[in-house]
Amino acid sequence: MKRFVKVSLMLASAAVLLSSCNCYKKMAKNADDVNITCTPTVLSLKGNTVSADITVTYPAAYFNKKAVLKVTPVLVFEGGEITGTPKYVQGEKVKDNYTVIAKKQGGSYTQTVTFPYDSRADLCTMELRVEGKCAKGKHSEFTPIAAIPVAQGISTIQKLADNAAGLAIMPDNFKRVTTISQGAEIMYLINRANVRKGELTKEQIKMFEDFVKEYSNKDRATLGNIYAKGYASPDGPLAFNDKLSKERSQTGQKAISEQLKDVKNAKYDIAAYGEDWEGFKELVSASDIKDKDLILQVLAMYDNPVKRDEEIRNMSSVFDVLAKEILPQLRRTKLSADVDIEGRTDAEILAAVSGNIDVLNEEEMLYGATLTGDAALKIKAYKAAATKFNSARGYNNMGVVLGQTGKAGEAKSAIEKAATLSNDPIISNNLGVLALMNGDVAKAKSYLSALSIPQARKSMGLVNLAEGNYAEAARALDGYNLAVAEVLNGNLAKAKSVLSGDNSAQADYLKAIIAMREGNSSSAIANLKSAISKNSAYKAKAAKDVEFAKLFGTTEFLAL
Template sequence: MIKTIEDVKLEVNPSPVVLQGDEVTIDITGNFPPKYFAKKVTVEATPVLVWDGGEAAFETVKFQGIDAAGNGTVVSWENGKSISYMAKVPYEAGMKDNARLELRMSGAQGDKTGDFPAVELSLGVMATQDLVQPDEQFVIAPDNFQRVMTYVQDLTFNYNYQSSAVKRAEYNDEDWKAAKDLMALAASADSVNVVGVATSSYASPEGEINLNEDLAMKRANSANKAVSRELARKKIDLDEAALRAMPKGEDWEGFKKAMRASAIADKDLILRVLEMYSDKNKREEEIKNIAKTYSEIEERILPDLRRSQVAITYTVSGYTDEELVDMSKNNADMLTVEELLFAATLFDDLNDQLEVYQNTTRVHADDFRGHNNVGVTLMAMGRMKQAGDAFGAAQTLNSGNGTVQNNVGALARQNGDMDAAETAYGKASGSPELSYNKGVLAIAQGNYGRAISSMGNNTTLNLALAKILNDDANGARTTLENSGDDSAMASYLLAICAARLKDNAGVKKNIDAALAKDPTLRARAQNDLEFRNHKAALGM
């Protein structure tokens, strides 16, 4: 039987055998023809991958004739039988060097047993997938730096009944003193600027409607005049448009709020009675009457409603870029976390960036962003172990942050821990960087269609690789040509595209370019089954 094994027409798919994910899967089909498999014969067959220095056996399959004892697959003498076999073994790096897939068989008939010579089925392993590049996109946690901050200083002027004159006592209040201090600071410091004054003014609701509306306007003007006079004393110019008066008339809502917050025993009844009046003038008359009965309304509630509320808007300008560059390295303790994170972006040199981010972690140790950004910078410097420690610190401080999880997952993938990468990506929020990184992981997992979908329009070597592995050599070549990448690996992938497209001249042109840029690729090219039909083009 072994002498006519060709009659079984065994076919291996794919051939050469390929790496996909972290496994090598083979699919063997064939057919025992009629009157081929003797009735009392048993055969055990084991596909084995053999390479220099190692071998890996796939699952053994058993066949037996119709009169043989055993539990193998029965093959009819009269009709024969079709064969369909699929199995997988874990991939090992040595498999890609001059490996072959062979079939080892042993048989028995009665008391006679014996091993047959191995039959070579296919070349293997074509490990193009392991050309995946460590080009994951690590993400800097952004700063919220604002060089110019806007603030508001609040100030209240209270008035006597039906008066719009600012009382002398108001100028002794703490809020007026604070406003004066602000204006003095604005006058002396270039970094502080008053940019606007907005006054909302009110009258208490026991006066006539027309009178209250006019009174509110006069109170707004008097408040603005008091502020403008002080600004003038400090020689601070403010455009008229920046000085706004916003009279509100009677403050009925403020009255209700004050009543509810008071200790007046009948406050709920009083409010229900007053709310029955749809005529505002009648309601105001009733408030006057009630105030005569309840002294707290007359003495506390109504006086507080006769007011102007002034909002002085001012800006404070932060340090210049030059100051931030100097302070972030020499006086980092004086800077906020936002200033330090922004200052790091002002440097081009990775060592300077790292120093500033490390200063950030020292001064603001509880902010995850400094640790995360230390990790990203260390990755750019090729210091993966230290980057992992920094990402770990960031994760401890903010395990739910999508940026951190993206970076943790990307590093895990580069370290070969696909499960950890997938777990981290599952906790990360959606972003273009995360999507791309999931694509790189998908290549390593052998899911090339998903990789292409995840990577979007990124014209990278990894997207081209995913297209090659997904049997789209033309699309891969277009991606590489549009990438602007002139590296040795780009040329090597172009050579693979040419080989798959049966372009012998393209193989030679691109492999020559790849080896000129990186001679160490020669050893790989010599054994790479992508070029099995192009040895002459390789000059090997």
């Protein structure tokens, strides 16, 4: 098991220092009289750096007036070290521009030290390496005096964030029941309601009949009502046209029912709609009739159908065209039929995903992936949709599952392919999250800051977490990642509440850390044991996690 790197409090080159005469000989001998505090004593990763505030207090009568000290913070860890920015302090007679420490009164300084984060330093010791020299004379070169440990280890709770949780699935459009429709029209002569034989031999009527017959007794198909809706053209007396439209709906229904007499389960619904002003408006709008804008203006000005008819008839220059090209198209009975088609059951779709997935359509493939918790089956379903239908959703969703299972490189390829097929903001969100997972926070922000979808807001919360803006992160995140942010905010009670219903391995590990911070080692061991039983990778992680430093070497910890 790895341990903190040990550093010595003993004076370096002590024999040389004590046997020679120099300005800092007595200072070195009395080094223990110097008071040093470090906040925090366990370092913490915040953003991409590790920092601490060090206060060094020199007692009265300690600091030689001709001495200069160089105090360098250093992170020491197994296999290397990282050197921070040194601090220089000087006695009163030194002619330099360092911080002056008076000999009679003593003095102090506070220095904020910052190091770039290096994962090798998780179990490190931060020491202050003190070197001394005299302003003049043969001892004017810095010589090591002491190496003083002031902090141990780096807490990396920030790295526990589940960035892959920011990856978003694009929804399927699967519907268990789909409705298909077919329509046709029976046309009439002006002021007439009788159905001419030629109308029933038209291609559209034959197609309508075939549609009804096909689905009247088809497996998983339910034929709805057959509608016959009668209309009259908006010319002539209003009452007459109302009656005429009713007669047309009746004759139309009678005619089509005779054609469909072999369909035993056919149900009919008739309705009369009188003068068809809406149809008139649509046909005029789509036409190239001269003064059509004037005609449409009349329709907008008057709601009364009688007044409309009167005004349009007064437009003698265009009425003949309307009577020839527009009005005949409105003398009709509209036939329509709907059929509800029931799709495959969940069990059938899941069986196809596991077996012959090619029998499914795109929406069934995308939906089928949501029916299983097996990542391999999800990937199979999404990959099938992607390759067979060149589906952007298939590529995106496959990338999400790959990213959530630790295959970030494959996830990136799949989602980048989705981006070539669609500009859906969910894909941009996922590209931002992948950049974050790869450690490129700036690139992640460039993707996410331009998005307004809810998924991007949560993903920006993960960016804030990575940048060390924990309070801001907590406002955007939820679930496990919110708990991570609240631990970093010091809100342990809130974090525990958020995790109360989460029994995942990552939640158990975070609960163990919370228990350690609350001083409950037995609860920490229990939660750590649970986390390891669900994901053995936490065994190695805990072994070098400073959060469990107080347990290092204990029987219970070693047993895990």
